[in-house]
Amino acid sequence: MARRRERRVEQSQDRRKERVGTATREDKFSDSDASDCKLIGIFVVFFIVIPAISVLVYSIKYGSGTKRFEPVVTERGLIKTDISYQEILAENLKIPENASQRHYDYPVLAYITPWNSRGYEMANRFNSKFTHLSPVWYDLKSQGSSLVMDGRHNADKGWLSELRMKGDALVLPRVVLEAFPTKLLKKKKQRDKAIDLIVTECKEMDYDGIVLESWSRWAAYGVLHDPDMRNMALKFIKQLGHALHSVRSTRNPEQKLQLVYVIGPPHSEKLQQHDFGPEDLRSLSDAVDGFSLMTYDFSGPNNPGPNAPLQWIRFTLQLLLGPPGNNTQNLAPKIFLGINFYGNDxxxxxxxxxxxxxxxxxxxxxxxxRPLIQWEKNSGEHFFVYSDENNVRHAVFYPSLMSIYLRLEEARSWGTGISIWEIGQGLDYFFGLL
Known part of the structure; x- marks a missing residue:
């Protein structure tokens, strides 16, 4: 249990953890309460003008010209803005008969966490929906003057075997690079050792490659603010990618081991030195098979609001890929646009x-x-407000069929794939959209 708590802390730092454990709630929400309506109005205005990044400004200044999609109506008519809590409770477990059919031809990467066993179940159940599955299993750490790969105890060989009997999704466990970056990047022996540990683990465990997460940690250490160290960081990623590409999959000799690299969205209107930008994307394009873009966790406890406003997603993609016709646009298929299957209270x-x-x-x-669920059109997300047992007001943002559909279509319009954090946190009927 202590180990799992540590992992949750790490995920919080990455803006990608599973956050659980809400207080007991009592008071029912009344849509006739005038003060509630006033509070909601104030709240909506507040998050639209979040000081850190103004979504409205981005929309006006950087609008990508992306087509606005009209909602489709499924056989049960649930992809809509006007949704009730009764409909969600009644329909969330129902999956269409053609649940195995994929609705999009772009790559779909799904993360699975060892502390949420439901993710393993969903990966098996909806195997055909995914092209890549990334169980969150490994950390590469410094141990004295050496390096160790920690996490094999998380690997579930029985689940892997069952998974591969059901479908062809590639399994690329996530590896978080926690080794001290100054030592790792400056010393050839350390770089070679890290790459050898990763490649050897892939061979011994019969993986199809890895998802590597290191950029956010390097930024936290200040490594990416130093131009020389930044270049060393990029060279290490290239070296790792080429090393993986030199190895053939034992399951499919025609398939090389793959590298997917995790990148975060920009933290301001203008790219900072430590941000991953279009030049980095082009520089790594030959060595990296996909880029898992964390377009979620836009809001936080100090600036409550939507999880991933559509206008912010568009701004992020335009900043990374450039305007239509830009030579970086052809790299769009390597972007896995992040979609959250969790919400925030x-x-x-x-x-x-x-x-x-x-x-x-x-x-x-x-x-x-029994709340009144409301649609916030500027962010493209549903939310509701309620009071807890201490009469403290809360706002809950959680994905809906409509919000997920719009983001799936957004990915299609840009020509990107998607990555989902993480599939154990969603509702069953979300998977019918994929």
Whole structure:
């Protein structure tokens, strides 16, 4: 349990953890309460003008010209903005008969965490929906003057075997590079050792490659602010990619081992030295098979609001790929646009704070508070407001069929793939959209 708590802390730093454990709630939300409506109005205005990044400004200044998609109507008519809590409770477990059919031809990468066993179940159940599966298993760490690969104890060989009997999705475990970057990047022996550990693990465990996460940690250490160290970081990623590409999969000799690299969105309107930008994308394009772009966690406890506003997603993609006709646009298929299957429960009054909301928590909140679910068109997300047992007001943002559909279509319009964090946190009927 201690190990799992540590992992949750790490995921918080990456803006990608599973956050669980909400307080007990009582008071039902009433849509006739005038003060509630006023609070909602104030809240919506607040998150539209978040000081850190103005989504509205991005929309006006950097609009990509992306086509706005009209919602389609499924046989049950659930992809819509006007949705009730009763419909979600009644329909979330229902999956169309053609659940195995893929609706998009772009790559779909799904993350799975060892502390959420439901993700393993969903990976098996909807195997045909995914092209890449990334169980969050490994950390590459410094140990004295050496390096160690920690995490094989997480690897579930039985699940891997069952998974591969059901489909062809590539399995690329995530490896977080926690080794001290100054030592790793400056010393050839350390770089070679790190690459050898990764490639050897892929061979011995019969993986199809890895998903590597290191950029955010390098930025936190200040490595990416130094031009020389930044170049060394890029060279290491290239070296690792070429090393993986030199190895053939034992399951499919025609397939080389793959490298997917995790990148974050920019933190300001203008790219900073430590941000991953279009030049980095072009520089690594031959060595990296895909870039997992973390377009979620836009808001936080100190600036409550939507998880991933559509206008911010468009701005991020335009900043990374450039305007239509730019020579970076042809790299769009290597981008896996991040889509969150979790939500957030933010405190609006009586202080600040919040916690992640996964599917089971969300359904419990709906059953308890019977809220009025509202659509915020500027962000393209649903939310609701409720009061807890201490009469503290909360706002809950959680994905809906409509919000996910719009983001899937956004990926299609740009020619990118998608990456989902993480499939154990969603509702069953989300998978019918993929």
């Amino acid at each position: 933010f405190i609006l009054s009586g202080g600040s704070g919040g916690a992640a909301v996964v599917g089971r928590d969300y359904l419990s909140l709906l059953e308890k508070h």
